Amino acid sequence: MTFQVNLRRHRYLSRSFRNVLDMSRRRTITGIVTAAAIFATSSATAFASEQPDQESEQVFTFMSAAEYSEIFGAERMSEPVQPVPEGARVEPASFESRPAQPGPAWNQTIRWTFIDREGTDGVTREGNSEIGYAHYAARHNLFSDRPIAAAIQDTVPVQPPEGFRREYQSVLTNQVGTRIAVIRVIHWDNFVSNDGRYVATDGRPIGTISAYCENAPQNRCPNEVNQ
Template sequence: MTMKHRQRVPGLRRLVSATVAALTLTVAAAPNAMAAPATPQEETLQWVSAEDYLATTGASPDRGKLDIGALSKPLPEEGVAPDGAPASLRPRLDPGGGNDGKWWSVVWSGRDRNGTYVPLRLGNSDLGYLHYNVRHNLVSLEPWKAALNSHGPNAQGNYVALLVDRNLGVRETVIFGVQLSTRTQDGRYTSPDGAYIGVITGYCKGKNKCPDAVNRVKVS
């Protein structure tokens, strides 16, 4: 079943505002800091496209003035668990909705900001969702939805999503390799529907398997 592309991920400025508000509350509560021990809270994370992140932080995405890797604070790999995404964040492989189990079945599709239609196909061991979901523990569709909020792939032919914290620190970088052609480079696959092949693979930068946290964060 093909799902409609959602609206672009909101800007990160509200994250900055939330951080400032949190710091204000921290300062105001300082006199009572000894009276009440801090209680652990789940970290606030958000998916954004690399393009949105670079634009918000004042860097030029096309010139690459910002080294994302230098800012990265990766999540620990502990807790990795295959198929860890909530059911609501996984693709719905509905045989009655056009996903008939063939490799070219589209499990989610959308258009980037240039209007280019880029499908995520069910795939197989060579390409698409079935190629990367278990192999790289990337089950949720949310990183791909965020990555598509870009004016096309980067110079390496990838769409990139960033998982950022409230201080705009990059916690994970998820890379999606795509092929914007109707036939794969090796000539083995041609899309029967005439649309682009789309997503070939997806993975967390520098890791064989993504931390399970990437499967729990929804695009806001």
């Protein structure tokens, strides 16, 4: 009888020990899994923090309308332009303008010139309140030569020429195609205006009549086009 009781007690203690051992093992395994999960989460968070922040700085650059259509698709040219993101940076352009040349009144002085793919002499003269740089720069907040260069240099007009009139476009965009400005340049490819009021005595075209930002209030460009 004593042996049977002790045996039963032994079996009871053995089962109890095994239960405790199993519980201990489960707790250990749970602790290991929990620790591993915490480590994986913290590692993922740390890794993510080391990745470059794609939204921290957006770089915008000028390109012609043809280049934009080729890269991002012609249908995106019909999308509305977007406001300039805070902290955006305009990438410097590589275009170089030629030195200004002296000229007589209605100020024929050539401010810069760029040649299109068809050989058109895309001059921009100082002009006056009707044509040229003096006409469009302050009125449309467009003082830089970079959008003019991007529109004309090594490109073609955006629509078939009408007589001596040429129209060009450039776009200020970022690396994913978000446009903040579309600049249109109106060029006269003859040394005499249509009404005969203006004559470029150097024999070169009258050149840029006007330039402005499309679909913008009063056709005024955002400040970023001048950076």
